[in-house]
Amino acid sequence: MNAFDALTWLGHWPFAFLAERRAADLARHLRAHGIARALVSPLDAVFAPEPGPANRALFRAVRGVAALEPVPVINPALPDWRDQLQDCLDHAPVRLVRVLPSYHRVTLTGPAMAELVSTCRQRGVKLAIQVRLIDERHEHHAVSIRPPKVAVLARFLDAFPNAPVLLSGLLRTEAATLAAGRPHVRVDLAFVEWLDTLRTTLAAVPARQVVFASHTPFLETAAAPAKFARTRITPAAQRALLTGNLERFLSA
Amino acid sequence: MTVLDAHTHPHFREHRAGRAAADVFLREARRHGIEHVVALGDVLAFGRSPNADQLRSINDDTLWLVKRHPQQVTGFCYLNPTLGERAVWQEVERCVAVPGIRGLKLEVANNARDACMRPVMKAAERYGLVVLQHAWSMTKIKQRSFHTDPEDAVLLARRFPNVRVIMAHLTGCGVRGVLAARGCDNLVVDTSGAAPEAGIVAYAVEKLGVQRVIYGSDAPIRDFAVAIARITGAGLGRDAERRILRDNARELLRLP
Ligand SMILES: [Zn+2]
Numbered sequence: 001m002n003a004f005d006a007l008t009w010l011g012h013w014p015f016a017f018l019a020e021r022r023a024a025d026l027a028r029h030l031r032a033h034g035i036a037r038a039l040v041s042p043l044d045a046v047f048a049p050e051p052g053p054a055n056r057a058l059f060r061a062v063r064g065v066a067a068l069e070p071v072p073v074i075n076p077a078l079p080d081w082r083d084q085l086q087d088c089l090d091h092a093p094v095r096l097v098r099v100l101p102s103y104h105r106v107t108l109t110g111p112a113m114a115e116l117v118s119t120c121r122q123r124g125v126k127l128a129i130q131v132r133l134i135d136e137r138h139e140h141h142a143v144s145i146r147p148p149k150v151a152v153l154a155r156f157l158d159a160f161p162n163a164p165v166l167l168s169g170l171l172r173t174e175a176a177t178l179a180a181g182r183p184h185v186r187v188d189l190a191f192v193e194w195l196d197t198l199r200t201t202l203a204a205v206p207a208r209q210v211v212f213a214s215h216t217p218f219l220e221t222a223a224a225p226a227k228f229a230r231t232r233i234t235p236a237a238q239r240a241l242l243t244g245n246l247e248r249f250l251s252a
Numbered sequence: 253m254t255v256l257d258a259h260t261h262p263h264f265r266e267h268r269a270g271r272a273a274a275d276v277f278l279r280e281a282r283r284h285g286i287e288h289v290v291a292l293g294d295v296l297a298f299g300r301s302p303n304a305d306q307l308r309s310i311n312d313d314t315l316w317l318v319k320r321h322p323q324q325v326t327g328f329c330y331l332n333p334t335l336g337e338r339a340v341w342q343e344v345e346r347c348v349a350v351p352g353i354r355g356l357k358l359e360v361a362n363n364a365r366d367a368c369m370r371p372v373m374k375a376a377e378r379y380g381l382v383v384l385q386h387a388w389s390m391t392k393i394k395q396r397s398f399h400t401d402p403e404d405a406v407l408l409a410r411r412f413p414n415v416r417v418i419m420a421h422l423t424g425c426g427v428r429g430v431l432a433a434r435g436c437d438n439l440v441v442d443t444s445g446a447a448p449e450a451g452i453v454a455y456a457v458e459k460l461g462v463q464r465v466i467y468g469s470d471a472p473i474r475d476f477a478v479a480i481a482r483i484t485g486a487g488l489g490r491d492a493e494r495r496i497l498r499d500n501a502r503e504l505l506r507l508p
Contacts, residue, residue: 016449016450016451017427017451017455018450018451019450019451134449135423135446135447135449136392137388137389137392137393137424137446138389138392138423138424138426138446138449139392141391141392190447191447193447193473193474193475193478194472194473194474194475195277195280195471195472195474195475195476196280196475197475197477197478216450217450218449218450219447219448219449219450220448220449220450220481220482220485220486221450221485222481222484222485223447223448223478223481223482223485226475226477226478226480226481226485227475227477227478229477230283230284230477231477
């Protein structure tokens with residue numbers, strides 16, 4: 001299958017019994033599910049005071065593991081976000097950075113995001129917005145975390161119609177709403193599901209905007225390739241979703 | 253491996269294609285190796301607390317499908333317990349007259365711990381029906397006045413130990429729901445609910461035993477292939493997979 005996975009993680013997550021793998025083990029695990037390459041982000045950046053140490057640990061962990069491409073986390077709600085970004089660009093060939101608005105209280109329509117978007121464009125780096133990490137109904141009782149509202153995401157996307165953005169962790173209807181009519185937007189398939197997920201999705205979203213994602217280790221890795229196993233979409237569309245779309249997005 | 257899906261909604265308002273959509277749905281199931289489905293009806297078609305007429309129209313769709321595909325479909329009669337004892341018995345008796353109706357489906361009209369569940373469970377006992385109770389952790393949802401938490405589903409099963417209960421939505425019930433279900437031998441949990449969160453199926457098997465976990469998809473809300481991958485991707489081994497994907501439900505429903 002040789003998929004290119006837009007969403008995987010390394011590190012520790014306190015709220016569930018998730019597999020904690022070393023980078024080489026993650027690559028092997030993905031390979032066993034037909035995933036040849038993957039973008040990987042550091043879980044330890046989610047609740048850390050600032051993401052720098054987790055990003056640097058990620059760069060160290062994936063060095064020498066060709067299948068894993070590091071995607072650092074940037075927290076634009078902190079005053080040092082420009083340094084965070086520069087630090088990442090100094091350490092590794094970064095093509096994509098990930099922002100977690102609900103976990104980091106980032107105002108998507110605020111000035112820091114506007115500046116981050118334009119800096120990314122100048123530096124040739126793409127931006128991923130992690131809309132949700134887990135189903136918000138299943139968050140720990142001691143925390144209160146909700147994904148950004150669709151209307152807020154739409155306002156953010158419409159403010160930067162030329163900035164390529166990958167939206168990660170959208171539900172099916174959110175993906176349809178946010179991708180339609182916004183060719184600069186890509187959506188990943190991690191949380192998208194319906195009877196024949198792919199055919200249903202492509203009825204609402206242009207195929208070039210959709211990318212494969214397993215969201216390992218949060219979701220069962222086998223579930224992501226399963227969406228392709230008996231789908232009725234064309235082989236060419238399958239190839240685009242599995243590899244081509246993400247590669248084109250990152251290298252454009 | 254042939255598969256029996258214990259949680260499906262072949263009629264679903266979002267398809268807007270009427271009864272014909274159910275035939276397409278069943279063909280899709282067959283393509284995934286699913287030879288038999290439990291059809292639960294389009295339970296939220298009229299909101300969370302349908303009146304007697306609305307309930308009948310939902311169940312009429314299920315009865316039609318069961319008559320049309322007796323080999324491939326088991327029907328569950330959908331009930332609104334808040335309509336009262338007489339209404340419950342009337343609708344159960346109307347539905348069980350059709351062969352292939354093997355269970356009762358409860359959604360979110362009331363909480364499973366409410367007194368109005370008593371006639372439902374008495375009817376289940378009388379006709380040997382399985383009761384499938386929607387359940388989800390209410391820790392975050394905060395609707396427990398009418399929405400059943402896994403602990404409420406377990407309480408229901410313990411109050412009526414002669415009735416076989418399916419607690420729906422393992423993923424929504426989570427670790428706390430699995431732990432609540434321990435030692436409650438007349439209750440099994442179906443594997444549907446939310447995204448295919450890693451580890452929860454293996455956890456349920458470890459804590460409850462493989463015989464108390466049954467495959468359910470919640471299709472068309474979910475993708476059959478993803479729902480099956482939750483089981484086959486859990487690293488349980490072929491024997492356990494066969495029990496979850498087919499044998500447990502076949503025994504529970506007493507299928508030939
Ligand atoms: Zn359901």
